[in-house]
Amino acid sequence: MRVLIFGASGAIGRAFVQSYEQDHDVIAVSRTVHDDTTSPAQWRRADMLNSDDMTALAQSIKEQGTVDRIIVASGILHGEGLRPEKALRDLDVAAFERVLAVNTYAPAMVMKHFLPLLPRDKAGVFAALSARVGSISDNHLGGWYAYRASKAALNMMIKTAAIEVARKHPLAAVVGLHPGTVDSTLSRPFQGHVPEGKLFHPDHSVAQMRDVIESRTADHTGRCFAYDGTEIAP
Numbered sequence: 001m002r003v004l005i006f007g008a009s010g011a012i013g014r015a016f017v018q019s020y021e022q023d024h025d026v027i028a029v030s031r032t033v034h035d036d037t038t039s040p041a042q043w044r045r046a047d048m049l050n051s052d053d054m055t056a057l058a059q060s061i062k063e064q065g066t067v068d069r070i071i072v073a074s075g076i077l078h079g080e081g082l083r084p085e086k087a088l089r090d091l092d093v094a095a096f097e098r099v100l101a102v103n104t105y106a107p108a109m110v111m112k113h114f115l116p117l118l119p120r121d122k123a124g125v126f127a128a129l130s131a132r133v134g135s136i137s138d139n140h141l142g143g144w145y146a147y148r149a150s151k152a153a154l155n156m157m158i159k160t161a162a163i164e165v166a167r168k169h170p171l172a173a174v175v176g177l178h179p180g181t182v183d184s185t186l187s188r189p190f191q192g193h194v195p196e197g198k199l200f201h202p203d204h205s206v207a208q209m210r211d212v213i214e215s216r217t218a219d220h221t222g223r224c225f226a227y228d229g230t231e232i233a234p
């Protein structure tokens with residue numbers, strides 16, 4: 001299989017690369033250059049929000065044939081000048097825009113350029129890292145406005161793209177994934193309240209998500225699943 005992984009420099013993205021590169025051809029994409037010469041994956045540099053980068057990458061990958069698995073593991077929750085909001089008074093247009101760009105627009109651009117490269121005659125899977133907090137019906141705590149909204153919008157992109165993809169790729173599954181709470185730069189400031197045994201190593205989460213990906217069929221398309229295979233309600 002050919003497996004294409006975006007956000008490959010992140011904790012979850014890297015663990016996906018290390019899992020799939022053992023038994024498949026992996027193309028690992030990130031904005032930062034990778035220096036691990038032991039990795040058998042093909043490492044490519046591209047910014048998902050740069051149209052020229054994405055067009056060039058799609059063209060060169062298309063020349064090598066179809067892609068069986070597309071995984072988008074990029075995302076942002078906090079950073080310089082960016083903190084998840086506790087209340088409406090914390091909302092800031094520039095910060096909101098940054099979160100939407102990375103969590104919603106970037107995976108949407110991967111859909112635009114790479115969903116057409118899924119095989120038509122056999123099952124292919126597109127999986128984007130979403131989050132349980134993107135579920136509208138599961139929101140009991142409030143807060144984290146931009147992050148929640150960006151993931152809810154990503155889930156809508158997944159549902160809508162799944163409908164379009166099914167017309168030409170009837171065997172494909174386009175899904176969202178919730179990884180659990182995973183030890184990474186993204187989760188580090190918020191790990192204090194995680195119950196004992198519920199903070200996963202990226203390898204542990206990815207091993208489970210890989211099982212979920214490999215068991216998805218067209219029956220699952222348009223939906224979002226947690227690392228243990230349970231569906232996350234919209």
Ligand SMILES: NC(=O)c1ccc[n+]([C@@H]2O[C@H](COP(=O)([O-])OP(=O)(O)OC[C@H]3O[C@@H](n4cnc5c(N)ncnc54)[C@H](OP(=O)(O)O)[C@@H]3O)[C@@H](O)[C@H]2O)c1
Nearest residue numbers: 007009010011012031032074075129131181182184186187
């Ligand atoms: N960790 C958790 O507990 C948890 C829980 C629920 C959902 N998730 C989701 O899982 C995904 C991966 O998270 P992680 O924990 O692995 O985080 P991470 O280690 O911080 O990795 C984030 C990745 O996103 C990429 N990224 C950040 N800003 C970007 C930008 N402006 N443009 C393009 N790429 C950008 C980074 O790549 P560059 O090298 O290119 O910057 C990096 O590869 C995210 O979508 C997150 O929302 C994580």
